[in-house]
Amino acid sequence: MSAENRVCRRCLLAEMGDDPYFRSIAAYIASLPERIRTPEPEYSRRLAACKACGELVNGICAQCGCFVELRAAKKQNRCPAYPPKWTACAGE
Numbered sequence: 559m560s561a562e563n564r565v566c567r568r569c570l571l572a573e574m575g576d577d578p579y580f581r582s583i584a585a586y587i588a589s590l591p592e593r594i595r596t597p598e599p600e601y602s603r604r605l606a607a608c609k610a611c612g613e614l615v616n617g618i619c620a621q622c623g624c625f626v627e628l629r630a631a632k633k634q635n636r637c638p639a640y641p642p643k644w645t646a647c648a649g650e
């Protein structure tokens with residue numbers, strides 16, 4: 559099945575195969591400067607919340623249209639749901 563036809567509820571991009579587009583997003587996340595990047599273990603906590611959320615489809619949040627790995631990677635971002643399932647890092 560091609561990446562275009564795949565529908566995976568509660569899948570992150572990292573779980574959706576070896577697609578060049580997905581790899582480019584992962585490379586972008588890896589290139590984020592430390593001052594804006596969400597530190598571990600908060601990044602893992604955010605993605606775990608997304609994995610358990612019914613709004614996640616094909617790595618994209620149905621609430622905001624973002625790839626959740628990208629949204630979660632920036633520490634000033636928060637989950638768009640109300641109430642949010644994860645929030646901005648303190649002090650940002």
Ligand code: SF4
Pocket residue numbers: 607608609611612613614618619620621622626629636637638639643644
């Ligand atoms: S609503 Fe929040 S927890 Fe759910 S997929 Fe979107 S960003 Fe993740």
